[in-house]
Amino acid sequence: MAERLALIAKYALGLAMAGIIYAMFLVVPQYVGLGDAGRIIIVHVPTAWVTSAAFALSAIYSIVYLRTRSPLHDASAVSAAEVGMLFCIFATVTGAIFAEVVWGTFWNWDPRETTILVLLLIYAAYFALRSSIDDGARRRRLSAVYNIFACVTMPFLLFVAPRVADSTLHPNCAFLQGSKCEGVSLDLNGAKISQLGDVVVELKAVEQVGDMTRAVVEVRMPGLTEYADLAPTMDSEGKAADRPEFPGQSFRMILIEADPQAGTARVNMQAPGTGLLSNQRTLWVFLASNVTFGLLALWIYRIRATILQVSARLQTTEAF
Amino acid sequence: MDAIELTDISIDYGARRVLSHLTLRLERGMVMVITGQNGSGKSSLLRVLAGLQRPSTGHVGCVTGTQAVLPADARQDIGWMAPDLMLYRELTGRENLRFFADVRGVDIPDAAIVALLDRVGLQGRADDLLATYSSGMTHRLRYAYALLHRPSLLLLDEPSVMLDERGHALLEEVVATQRLHGITVIATNDPREQRFADTLVRLEGVV
Amino acid sequence: MNNSLLWRATKAVFVREVRSELRSRQALNAVALFAVCSIVAVSIGLGPLNRSAELPLIHAALVWIVLLFAAFTALARVFVVEEEQRTAAALRLAAPVHAVYLGKLLFNLVLLVALTLLVAVLAVVLLRMQVKAPTAFAVMLAAGSLGLVTGTTLIAAIIARASSRSTLFAVLSFPLLIPLLVTAVRGTALALAGAGWDRCLAPIQTLLAYAVAMFVTSLFLFATVWED
Numbered sequence: 001m002a003e004r005l006a007l008i009a010k011y012a013l014g015l016a017m018a019g020i021i022y023a024m025f026l027v028v029p030q031y032v033g034l035g036d037a038g039r040i041i042i043v044h045v046p047t048a049w050v051t052s053a054a055f056a057l058s059a060i061y062s063i064v065y066l067r068t069r070s071p072l073h074d075a076s077a078v079s080a081a082e083v084g085m086l087f088c089i090f091a092t093v094t095g096a097i098f099a100e101v102v103w104g105t106f107w108n109w110d111p112r113e114t115t116i117l118v119l120l121l122i123y124a125a126y127f128a129l130r131s132s133i134d135d136g137a138r139r140r141r142l143s144a145v146y147n148i149f150a151c152v153t154m155p156f157l158l159f160v161a162p163r164v165a166d167s168t169l170h171p172n173c174a175f176l177q178g179s180k181c182e183g184v185s186l187d188l189n190g191a192k193i194s195q196l197g198d199v200v201v202e203l204k205a206v207e208q209v210g211d212m213t214r215a216v217v218e219v220r221m222p223g224l225t226e227y228a229d230l231a232p233t234m235d236s237e238g239k240a241a242d243r244p245e246f247p248g249q250s251f252r253m254i255l256i257e258a259d260p261q262a263g264t265a266r267v268n269m270q271a272p273g274t275g276l277l278s279n280q281r282t283l284w285v286f287l288a289s290n291v292t293f294g295l296l297a298l299w300i301y302r303i304r305a306t307i308l309q310v311s312a313r314l315q316t317t318e319a320f
Numbered sequence: 321m322d323a324i325e326l327t328d329i330s331i332d333y334g335a336r337r338v339l340s341h342l343t344l345r346l347e348r349g350m351v352m353v354i355t356g357q358n359g360s361g362k363s364s365l366l367r368v369l370a371g372l373q374r375p376s377t378g379h380v381g382c383v384t385g386t387q388a389v390l391p392a393d394a395r396q397d398i399g400w401m402a403p404d405l406m407l408y409r410e411l412t413g414r415e416n417l418r419f420f421a422d423v424r425g426v427d428i429p430d431a432a433i434v435a436l437l438d439r440v441g442l443q444g445r446a447d448d449l450l451a452t453y454s455s456g457m458t459h460r461l462r463y464a465y466a467l468l469h470r471p472s473l474l475l476l477d478e479p480s481v482m483l484d485e486r487g488h489a490l491l492e493e494v495v496a497t498q499r500l501h502g503i504t505v506i507a508t509n510d511p512r513e514q515r516f517a518d519t520l521v522r523l524e525g526v527v
Numbered sequence: 528m529n530n531s532l533l534w535r536a537t538k539a540v541f542v543r544e545v546r547s548e549l550r551s552r553q554a555l556n557a558v559a560l561f562a563v564c565s566i567v568a569v570s571i572g573l574g575p576l577n578r579s580a581e582l583p584l585i586h587a588a589l590v591w592i593v594l595l596f597a598a599f600t601a602l603a604r605v606f607v608v609e610e611e612q613r614t615a616a617a618l619r620l621a622a623p624v625h626a627v628y629l630g631k632l633l634f635n636l637v638l639l640v641a642l643t644l645l646v647a648v649l650a651v652v653l654l655r656m657q658v659k660a661p662t663a664f665a666v667m668l669a670a671g672s673l674g675l676v677t678g679t680t681l682i683a684a685i686i687a688r689a690s691s692r693s694t695l696f697a698v699l700s701f702p703l704l705i706p707l708l709v710t711a712v713r714g715t716a717l718a719l720a721g722a723g724w725d726r727c728l729a730p731i732q733t734l735l736a737y738a739v740a741m742f743v744t745s746l747f748l749f750a751t752v753w754e755d
Contacts, residue, residue, distance in 0.1 A: 066751060114705075121702035128698050132689040142685050145748045146699060149681060152744045156706035156737050372616055392754070400620055406613040408543070410550045422539035423622040425532040465617065 013299060016292045023285040040098050042286055046293035047091040048116060054084030054297065055119060059151040062144035071316070074140040075308035077147065078130070083301045085123040087293075092116050111158075118157055122150045136315075183256055183268025186217070196253075196269045199246065204229065206260045211236045213258040215265040221247055232267060234258055243270065321382050321397045321472035323347045324369065324503060328378030331364045339365060339523065341377070348472070351495060351504040351516050356523030362507035363402060365523075366475045369505060370400040382473070394473075396424060399466035402477035403459075409451040413442055413461055416450060417468055426469045440464045441490055455482050463494060472502040480510060488512070536623050540630025544605060545637070554638060558601045562646050565593045570653040578657075586656045587715035591708060593646050594639070594675065601638060602679050603696040605631040606687035615687075619753065628680065628749040632742075635676045635683075643668050659721025667718050667727065670734035671711035677741035678704055684752045707737055 024042045061077035095113060100106045107113060129146055133139040184194040186203035193202045200220040207214055214233045221228075232255040233242040243252040246269070257266040324346050331339040338361035346352055354362050367373040369380060371391030381388035382397070391398060407416045414433060421428045437446050440460040450458065459482040466474060480491050495516050498504045506513055514520060548554055569589055576582055609615040618627060647668065650656040658664045679700045686695045714730025 118702050118705050121705075125699045125702060128695060129685070129689065132686075132691050132695055134690075138688060141751060142688065145752055146682070146685060149744060149748060150703055152740055153678075153703045153706060153737075156733070156740070160706040160709050160733065370620060372619060395620060398620070404613060405617055407617055408547065408614055409612065410547045411543070415546070419539055419543050420617070420621045423536045423618075423626065425529075425535060425623075 010299070013292070013295055016288070017296060020285065020289045020292050024289070027281055027285060040094050042282075042289045043293070044091060044094040044098060045286070046290045047087045047094065048112070049290075050293055050297045051084045051088040051091055051116070051119060053294075054080045054087065054301070055122075055151075055154075057301075058084060059147050062147040065140060065144045066148075069137075069141075071136075071140065071312035072309045074144065075312050076305045077144065079301050079305035079308055081123060081126055081147070082304055083297050085120070085127070086300070087297060088116060088120045088123055092120055115157055126150070183254075183266050185257075185264065185266045186215075188263030196267070199269075201267065203263075203265055206258050206263055206265050208260045209233075212241060213255070213260060214242075215255050215258055215267065217253065217265075217267055219246060219253075321348075321384050321394060321503070323383040324473055325381040325383060325388065326369075326378065327381070329365070329368065329375045329380065330377040331361050331368065331373075332376040333359075333361075333364075337376070342521075343378075344519070344521075346503050346505070346519070348502055349499055350518045351499060351506070352519040352521060353514050353517035354505065354507045354521045354523060355509060355514060357509075360523040362523060363404075363477050366400065366402065366477045366505065366507050369473070370398055370475055371395065372400070396426075396469060397471050398473045398475065399469065399471035400475040400477075401462040401466040401479065403481060405462050405465065407450055407458075407461060407465060410449065412447045412449055413437055413453070413464070414446040416461065417464055420465060421468055424469050428468070436464050436467065439493075440467075441486065456484065456487060459483060460487070460490070463490065467494065474498045474502060474504045475507075476504070477507045479506060479508065480513065533623055533626055533629075536626030537629040537633070540622060540626055541633045544631060544634040548634070548638075554601045554604045555641075558597050558638065558642050559645060561597045561600055562593055562642060562649060565596070566646065566649040566653050573654075575655065583657075583719035584712070584716040586650060586654060586719055587712045589654065590646055590650055590656075590715060591671070591712050594643060594672075595704065595708065597642055597646075598639060598675055598679060599697045599700070600693075601642075602635050602676065603683040603686060603692065605634055605680070606683045607692055610687045624750045624753055625746065627753060628684075628745065631683075632676060632680045632745075635680055636672065639672045639676055640669070643672055656719065658719055660718045660723075660727065663718040663722070663724065663727040663731075664715065666731055667711065667714045667734070670731050670738065671707065671715070673738040674707045674711070674734050674741065675704065677738045677745060678707060681741075681745040681749060681752065684749065707734065710734055710737070 020042065024039050058077045058080035061073050061080060065073040065077060092113075095116065096106045099108055099110075099113070126143060126147060130139055130143045133142060184196055184201065186192050186194060186201070188203055188206065193200065195201065202218045202220075203215065204218050205214075205216040207216075212233045212235055214231055216229055216231050218227050218229050228247045230244040230246070230253050231242070232240065232244055232253045234255045235241045238257075240254040240256070243254050245252050252270050254268055254270045255265060256268055258264070326342055326344050329339065329342045330337060338359070342365075344352075354365060356362050364373060368375045369391060371380075371394070380391050382391055382394040408419070411419065414430075414437065417433045417436065418430075421433070434446055437443065440463045442457060442460050442464070445453065445457060450461065453461065463479075466476070474494075476491075476494075479494075480488050483490070491513070495504055495506070504516075506516060508514070566589075576585070609618060647656075647658075647664075651658065679696075682696060682699045682703075686692050686699060689695055710730050710733045714727060714734065717727050717730065
């Protein structure tokens with residue numbers, strides 16, 4: 001009975017994965033400014049969180065191993081790390097592809113990129129350590145210690161990573177799901193010059209044009225000598241309408257608030273791809289993909305853990 | 321330490337079991353000698369008794385009164401020497417002993433350290449770097465390391481392998497003194513040393 | 528474990544490390560040579576740099592990169608040499624576990640502080656590094672050094688029992704040191720540029736928090752690494 005169920009589950013998982021791939025290319029609509037590259041998010045995001053979960057699982061089993069000293073627990077820790085590494089590579093590569101197409105650079109030291117890279121380095125180090133120790137018990141013990149030690153540094157990374165993007169070379173709020181910063185407020189009668197990331201912005205005008213509110217903002221990109229005028233607009237309901245692109249970049253300027261009478265406006269930088277998930281079909285495919293990838297990871301992990309555990313058991317009985 | 325108990329001790333070299341389910345108990349005043357071919361597990365057994373190695377099965381208990389602790393927790397009461405015990409070559413004999421005394425928390429005045437060096441036959445060499453000692457002298461310093469803190473349990477692995485006749489006399493004196501207040505375990509192939517034994521354990525080689 | 532006993536043993540381990548190092552001078556030489564070569568290479572290669580808004584950041588990054596790689600060459604020595612010289616068994620049998628860790632940690636810290644001093648002086652002289660907030664700079668370097676040693680000493684103990692030790696030390700340590708590196712470089716740049724305490728305090732706090740976290744975790748895990 002249980003075997004039957006397992007067989008059915010296996011086929012169901014295969015079908016679901018095939019379904020996701022199909023949907024990713026044929027069901028999900030294209031996005032303005034992103035082209036087909038946006039589809040990669042369907043697979044990129046799930047692999048990213050799966051790798052973090054795998055890392056956590058590996059650390060937990062490492063702690064358990066140090067308590068019990070049972071090779072079976074170590075086998076679980078290693079399998080989780082293997083699955084994690086596999087998905088980490090996938091997440092990093094898909095992420096870099098997306099970044100190149102959308103943002104123009106392969107690597108941005110964006111917080112998420114930094115975190116995934118560090119995770120990749122930790123996985124690689126873990127396996128390098130394991131392969132350099134011959135004695136079985138010592139190998140298990142020391143790699144478990146390293147796993148736990150590496151885990152302790154993760155909170156610092158999560159805390160520190162956002163500050164990496166704080167340098168003068170990279171834009172600050174360019175995250176995928178839209179800007180997390182509130183943008184800058186400009187006032188024609190007061191502070192009309194400010195900075196968005198490292199782009200200097202100056203408010204030139206705020207006017208009502210028909211039923212749209214428009215702000216005219218002069219932008220000075222670092223390294224470029226010409227200035228450019230951008231005119232983001234907002235409709236009567238306060239939703240941003242026209243989002244002009246920054247010159248030479250894929251980022252767009254959006255108008256968040258505007259008051260033509262007072263001469264104030266609030267503008268922000270936005271990465272393309274924001275609002276990707278507001279489309280219903282995409283959202284459902286995305287959710288389904290998360291579930292499918294999670295199950296896939298679990299399945300690979302179970303198989304690998306079983307193999308390693310069987311091998312560990314064989315080794316102990318072989319001796320006598 | 322009043323006694324040391326081995327319960328069901330087995331030792332493996334990788335996949336090969338060299339010692340199988342040994343159980344015995346040694347009390348104060350007893351001397352046990354372990355003999356066997358090279359590779360038969362003599363040194364490993366001594367390391368297990370010292371707490372430097374974990375046995376593959378079973379456990380060792382250092383018994384004081386009704387309390388039993390692992391050798392790793394009874395370090396201050398165990399003295400061990402072996403041919404592969406290396407001390408710090410860039411320090412002098414005196415500095416080595418002073419370091420190990422400090423690190424063990426043993427209050428021992430300088431004069432006593434010098435006296436110990438004399439006892440093991442290193443008189444006048446206290447302030448020479450260990451790197452300048454001959455192999456015989458290095459071995460004598462190992463005795464000093466093992467005896468520094470007056471342990472109840474003394475573990476001697478190949479104690480006279482690098483020593484001459486005078487060295488042998490040192491071993492006799494050490495065993496005789498230790499017999500008075502503690503337990504001695506010697507691992508050796510030297511037939512002369514087997515006569516020290518109250519208990520003789522012969523480890524068979526691999527079949 | 529009796530505290531005064533632990534302290535006495537720690538001191539003994541530390542003094543012994545210092546004594547051995549002064550007699551062989553291996554780590555000192557390697558580290559000093561590395562620092563001098565790196566700074567000279569950069570100085571010759573870059574030539575005089577124009578003062579710009581980014582110069583403090585560049586100087587800070589250079590200083591920390593040199594410290595990081597010099598650390599990779601020298602900080603594993605305390606444990607690796609014990610294994611190579613086979614003295615580990617004697618120490619294992621005689622010393623309380625935590626005294627071993629604390630004594631060697633202290634030694635690494637002193638070594639790194641000496642190195643930091645050397646690198647700072649070299650950078651000022653050869654790279655014309657301007658230190659506009661000297662106290663903040665010193666505190667930043669001290670906090671960063673503390674983080675660097677607490678983050679790497681346990682790793683040194685781990686790799687001492689493995690093969691290909693030198694590369695493994697760098698491979699294992701580097702990912703864990705990234706948060707430290709980022710914070711230290713930025714914080715040092717702020718101090719070089721003369722930022723006030725209100726801005727320098729945050730990175731210093733982060734560095735110290737990192738050091739404390741690494742230290743406490745190492746204390747918990749060291750016995751497992753040190754046992755045979």
